Amino acid sequence: MLAPPMARIRRMHGGATLLFAATLLLLAAFTAAATLQFLLSTRQLATLQLDREIAFRAAEVALLDGEADLMAAASGSGPPDRLDPFPASGTCGKGMQAGICVPAPDGMPIWQAWLSGTGHADDVGVPFGTFTGNALPMLQQGIAGTPIPPRYVAEWIGDAAVTGGYGVRPAMPRFRITAIGFGRSRDTTAVVQSVIQP
Secondary structure (H helix, E strand, C coil): CCCCHHHHHHHHHHHHHHHHHHHHHHHHHHHHHHHHHHHHHHHHHHHHHHHHHHHHHHHHHHHHHHHHHHHHHHHCCCCCCCCCCCCCCCEEECHHHECEEECCCCCCCCCHHHHHCCCCHHHCCEECCCCCCCCCCCCCCCCCCCCCCCEEEEEECCCCEEEECCEEEECCCCEEEEEEEECCCCCCEEEEEEEECC
């Protein structure tokens, strides 16, 4: 026996409503998943930016420490024998000359390992405060910062000459100071440089 026409219409209408509701639920689920993914990505980018900023600030602090170290050594107020004698070409000093390098004329800079990641960062330069006595502040729980001390290396880049009243006289050598800072982990680094002539 055939169903009355109204019953058939109700069954068709109920199936269309169910299909429409299921489509709306799927759309809402996909929208919620996309929103969650967006929020997690934004949080990850914000955390990465914070880590980079921490690393950059740490590198700046090490750079200033390196400059203060060399300026004190040049003025005689720093540790004795800090700049004398200079290491041989292509080598870095040890002991009181640690962190001071004389690059080989055709060699790669010692700090290149920091950029390429080919060596361990602690194998190059000296930690912050080694010769100046400066210390990083102790961080309280929950404060963003790095527990890893930044490092710097100073490369002698040749004698300079300045013109005095009676001709040319030698000036203090120029140094290229390169510093590396770390974020909250060693995976995030920043490298900065300056050239000074004490």
